[in-house]
Amino acid sequence: MPEGDTVWQAARRLHDALAGRVLVRSDLRVPRFATADLTGRTVVDVTPRGKHLLARIEGGLTLHSHLRMDGAWKIYENGRRWTGGAGHQIRAILGTTERTAVGYRLPVLELLRTSDESRAVGHLGPDLLGPDWDPDRALANVLRDPARPLGEALLDQRNLAGIGNVYKCELCFLLGVTPWLPAGDLPADRAAHLPELAKKLLEINRERPVRVTTGRRGQDLYVYGRARRPCLRCGTSIRLADQGDGSRERPTYWCPTCQPGPSPTVPTAYRRSRAM
The missing domain is CATH 3.20.190.10 (MutM-like, N-terminal)
Structure with missing residues (x-):
């Protein structure tokens, strides 16, 4: 992807x-x-x-x-x-x-x-891997609409450029929040860490043939693509649901234990995973 x-x-x-x-x-x-x-x-x-x-x-x-x-x-x-x-x-x-x-x-x-x-x-926000990277501006862009779900704000290339659906899911896991959390509700300490963490994830993978966010060989990603498999941290089954307005498929993965907060209901979240 x-x-x-x-x-x-x-x-x-x-x-x-x-x-x-x-x-x-x-x-x-x-x-x-x-x-x-x-x-x-x-x-x-x-x-x-x-x-x-x-x-x-x-x-x-x-x-x-x-x-x-x-x-x-x-x-x-x-x-x-x-x-x-x-x-x-x-x-x-x-x-x-x-x-x-x-x-x-x-x-x-x-x-x-x-x-x-x-x-x-010209419409793009600061590029995570570019010379124009500005973490303060990127964070301000993400938080500009406090009611918007964090996952949607991260995917909006006008806020910051380079994050796709995989990094959206992995970044929210590492921040310990669900992608449906309103951006304005992100705790201040985690918000301050968001730009640095996002940049780090892309930087460490730009030289790699296989994308890795966990640092574990053979267990490359924490949540993305791991629906119904145990969380690598707590063992809870990873859940799956679509996020967005439905205009395009946005499969979104999260751990309900490690990422407490707003999320779709369990039957909705598992509907796609049973079809996989």
């Missing part, structure tokens, strides 16, 4: 493969930019911004993409078979004399002026 650490890794792979090299192949397979030709231009850098990727290209252009749930960029040595998906799933091809970057199932792909990048990412 692409979150800030995953996107950071994707940006580094793209940067290592393309930055400083001239494009000899360019194919953007979205109607609006299908005629755009980037061949002959040098890739300046590839930078992550929250969950967004910005590939800056000579001539003041930026190729902006977002992976969401299913998107992926794959790097291939020239001459190697592409195995990232079916041909009709390809949305972008950027090739140099040595390697080719292929974007599969990208739900967002647009070419814009680098000077206009704010149109794509």
Whole structure:
């Protein structure tokens, strides 16, 4: 599941493969930019911004993409078979004399002026893995609407950029509160710890192939994906429910003992887990 650490890794792979090299192949397979030709231009850098990727290209252009749930960029040595998906799933091809970057199932792909990048990412809050990180501003953003459930506030990229559903669940567990707790009810000492803890989680995982929040080998996550399994701290069965307005699936995991506070009723919380 692409979150800030995953996107950071994707940006580094793209940067290592393309930055400083001239494009000899360019194919953007979205109607609006299908005629755009980037061949002959040098890739300046590839930078992550929250969950967004910005590939800056000579001539003041930026190729902006977002992976969401299913998107992926794959790097291939020239001459190697592409195995990232079916041909009709390809949305972008950027090739140099040595390697080719292929974007599969990208739900967002647009070419814009680098000077206009704010149109794509200007709404984002402080980036947990970026140079603009500002813990005080991030916390103020999260607490701005005190009645909003904490889990929803953490997922709002306008508050802070980089947290997805996995880190939402793990962060709430480490803070000892449910994702349904109103943000304004978060105890002051835990609120003060939230930005530092969130940043630490993403930083320690941006270099890892497998995401780990527990520090335990073979037991990577405290609650996410562990419905009905015993809590690693207290042994209580982990519960599962959806959170949000229903416009998208947000499976949310928590331990009712380690995370006391507001939560859905037990029958609702277990409805999804029995179907898994």
